Amino acid sequence: MAIRRYTFRLYPNKTQERKLFRARRLHCYLYNACIAHRRFEWRKNHKTVDYFQQQNCLPAFKKEWAEFAYLHSQTLQSTVKRVDLAYNSFFQGLRGLPKFKSIRNYSGWTYSSKSGWKANTNGKHGSVTLNDLGISLKMRGQAKCWAIPTTLTIVYKPSKKQWSASFTGNVSREDRKFGSLSELKYESIVAFDLGTATAITCFDGKKFEEISNPRFTQGSADKVKQESKKLRRKRAPNKSKGIKASNRWKKARKKVSKLQRKVALQRRDWQHRVTSDIARRYDIGVTEKLTPKNMTKKAKKGSKRKKQKAGLNKSILSVGFGTLNQMISYKIEAKGGLLLQLNTRKVKPSQRCPNCAAIHKDWGDLSNRYHICSKCNFEIERDRGSVLVMYNVATNQQQGLGTSLLDSGCLSSTSLTSKRKHTGSMRQLGQII
Numbered sequence: 001m002a003i004r005r006y007t008f009r010l011y012p013n014k015t016q017e018r019k020l021f022r023a024r025r026l027h028c029y030l031y032n033a034c035i036a037h038r039r040f041e042w043r044k045n046h047k048t049v050d051y052f053q054q055q056n057c058l059p060a061f062k063k064e065w066a067e068f069a070y071l072h073s074q075t076l077q078s079t080v081k082r083v084d085l086a087y088n089s090f091f092q093g094l095r096g097l098p099k100f101k102s103i104r105n106y107s108g109w110t111y112s113s114k115s116g117w118k119a120n121t122n123g124k125h126g127s128v129t130l131n132d133l134g135i136s137l138k139m140r141g142q143a144k145c146w147a148i149p150t151t152l153t154i155v156y157k158p159s160k161k162q163w164s165a166s167f168t169g170n171v172s173r174e175d176r177k178f179g180s181l182s183e184l185k186y187e188s189i190v191a192f193d194l195g196t197a198t199a200i201t202c203f204d205g206k207k208f209e210e211i212s213n214p215r216f217t218q219g220s221a222d223k224v225k226q227e228s229k230k231l232r233r234k235r236a237p238n239k240s241k242g243i244k245a246s247n248r249w250k251k252a253r254k255k256v257s258k259l260q261r262k263v264a265l266q267r268r269d270w271q272h273r274v275t276s277d278i279a280r281r282y283d284i285g286v287t288e289k290l291t292p293k294n295m296t297k298k299a300k301k302g303s304k305r306k307k308q309k310a311g312l313n314k315s316i317l318s319v320g321f322g323t324l325n326q327m328i329s330y331k332i333e334a335k336g337g338l339l340l341q342l343n344t345r346k347v348k349p350s351q352r353c354p355n356c357a358a359i360h361k362d363w364g365d366l367s368n369r370y371h372i373c374s375k376c377n378f379e380i381e382r383d384r385g386s387v388l389v390m391y392n393v394a395t396n397q398q399q400g401l402g403t404s405l406l407d408s409g410c411l412s413s414t415s416l417t418s419k420r421k422h423t424g425s426m427r428q429l430g431q432i433i
């Protein structure tokens with residue numbers, strides 16, 4: 001079983017949209033009220049309010065504020081939960097202190113169980129009925145693997161002026177489109193490494209494959225730069241000085257955000273195409289455990305390589321390292337395959353000679369693109385070498401390491417995903433409650 005999310009675009013008519021906007025505004029009020037409550041209690045009494053205290057206040061809150069009464073109680077609870085998640089990730093040090101949200105930044109609300117709504121669809125188009133608002137909305141979209149959804153989140157994107165319904169459901173193996181476990185023979189193994197010069201380097205036992213980095217982001221980045229320069233020259237709003245934004249500024253800002261959105265969409269499209277292709281061809285994927293967060297850490301203060309590191313960070317972020325890994329992982333798993341994530345510290349794929357397993361400390365230097373082993377004179381490109389090591393480890397051919405995958409500190413992807421820290425993101429909300 002795996003939780004999948006599928007999103008459909010909604011097409012409300014004028015009256016329906018008015019109702020949706022009203023509900024969104026009410027949820028936003030509630031969200032801000034919860035934050036105000038927590039702040040007040042902390043400042044005045046030095047008390048931390050938790051989720052259950054606030055949840056228990058809801059019935060009284062509804063009585064006091066009658067306009068909230070018609071909303072489904074579970075949606076109100078999940079909005080309170082949202083505040084709780086935001087505070088939790090703040091306490092964990094993952095995010096800043098939760099702020100009051102303006103309606104502009106408020107996305108929507110969640111039905112955390114099957115009650116209060118109904119999806120009239122079999123995975124393609126259809127409609128969704130929201131009982132508390134008394135409306136049935138037309139929707140379009142298609143789910144790759146459809147299972148009866150268990151949660152629903154209504155999302156509004158102000159930049160696009162679009163409403164969407166985002167369902168989550170437990171997809172069992174039978175529901176999956178890609179075929180069942182028995183069909184897979186686990187014969188095709190691919191080792192892949194994410195790099196900066198070549199976005200992905202693959203090795204499947206026979207040949208290397210290098211997927212180059214799309215440089216479209218750089219071309220568009222220049223354009224974004226140009227346009228944001230124009231934006232800076234226009235009169236920006238300044239609340240403390242009471243200056244309103246000029247119309248030209250508003251226009252220019254729209255242009256910039258449109259460009260940025262285009263780049264993001266291009267990137268996502270490229271990521272999906274590349275990762276689907278790999279996941280389709282292979283049953284087992286081998287890679288090293290990556291932590292893009294560490295990789296893109298800012299260079300230390302006063303470091304000579306500050307600029308270099310910043311450039312590297314940009315190119316790492318522009319490919320979207322974490323997403324690529326995640327995408328290949330969930331796509332391989334979706335068809336019943338397996339993803340092995342090797343322990344980087346133990347295997348040291350980038351410093352190990354694939355031929356004689358000698359460790360070369362100087363190979364860690366990223367400017368060193370071509371590796372020659374000082375012990376056995378084996379020559380290989382850096383990215384190819386590390387992929388070769390990973391492939392050898394997965395197929396038990398690597399010298400110098402234990403014969404079993406456990407010895408080399410291997411983690412399967414399933415154990416990894418469950419360890420993920422929960423933050424207050426919208427996407428996870430439906431899964432946690």
Ligand SMILES: [Zn+2]
Binds near residue numbers: 357
């Ligand atoms: Zn060697």
